[in-house]
Amino acid sequence: TxxxxxxxxxxxxxxxxxxxxxxxxxxxxxxxxxxxxxxxxxxxxxxxxxxxxxxxxxxxxxxxxxxxxxxxxxxxxxxTSEKDMDDIDIYNTYHNLWRIEESFRIMKSDLDARPVFLQKENSIKGHFLICYLAVLLERILQFKVLNNQYSTHQIMKFIRSFKVVKGESKYINVTASSEFIKEFEKITNLPLTNYYLTERQIRQIFNYKI
Structure with a gap:
């Protein structure tokens, strides 16, 4: 059995x-x-x-x-009850369970999924749907683009801290430099470390596809 x-x-x-x-x-x-x-x-x-x-x-x-x-x-x-499953598959499945727990921690801490200040059922479901989608996108970026070389904390810190200010003719990048941003720029070929950004470069960043 x-x-x-x-x-x-x-x-x-x-x-x-x-x-x-x-x-x-x-x-x-x-x-x-x-x-x-x-x-x-x-x-x-x-x-x-x-x-x-x-x-x-x-x-x-x-x-x-x-x-x-x-x-x-x-x-x-x-x-396990999976009697026909290969040994290595059982081992890998077990050791990947922590990623599920980590995803819930991401929603709870980094995305502030709780407490929920909503009352209607549809609003609550919508709130958690957005959180689940955010975790999914963050995980795709972490594993598919960055090859799991950076932690969720580093990625979320970049997402929160990347800021530009609109000037008279260009945008000014006021984001603090970091090794993560430099490496991310190499991988995506986006002008993330440029001090001045044009309208076209801003659109390039927003329209980037994995």
Whole structure:
């Protein structure tokens, strides 16, 4: 009824072993200070408690549990009902789930989707539809144009900060220079770093198509 896929990540193993070492050190210090059992919390799994009834716990480090934790550090099991799905597809699908969560964070933080100061149902639906479309366009720009080389925060900062002021005959670009803008200009071939912009160049920027 299910398929199980076990993976191993060396970087995750190194990180996990470091965390285990810190927890063991805390557990040892609690043992030396004869701390109460309630003070151990999650660290209790690394300790053998001899006296369970007393206020003070007579404790010793559980070496077998530490050995087991270190042995399996870096391993992860994925369980799915997709029995016919290729292993690599299962792995990639699982590790792309965070992008869905990130998209919701973008709407909540960068796009200020909430709170919603609307009452009519159609207005509320319209509000979130615009937010979803904005996230979609931002994601297309991020992955298809910029090859995922820049974060959402950098892209949104550019969108909010890019400003021009209309002068007597030309537009003046008052946007602060950044590495992102310079790279974006190379990719799109748009005059984003020009100090003076003509009417034609402004139209070129607005009419740019991916």
């Amino acid at each position: 299910e398929k199980r896929l076990v993976t191993y990540n060396p970087k995750l193993a190194s990180k996990k072993k470091y965390e285990i070492a810190k927890q063991i050190e805390k557990a040892r210090n609690l043992c030396y200070s004869q701390a109460k059992r309630s003070e151990y919390g999650d660290l209790g799994k690394y300790v053998n408690f001899i006296d369970e009834d007393g206020e003070k716990a007579k404790a010793s480090i559980n070496e077998s549990m530490i050995e087991k934790e270190l042995k399996f550090a870096g391993y992860n099991m994925l369980v």
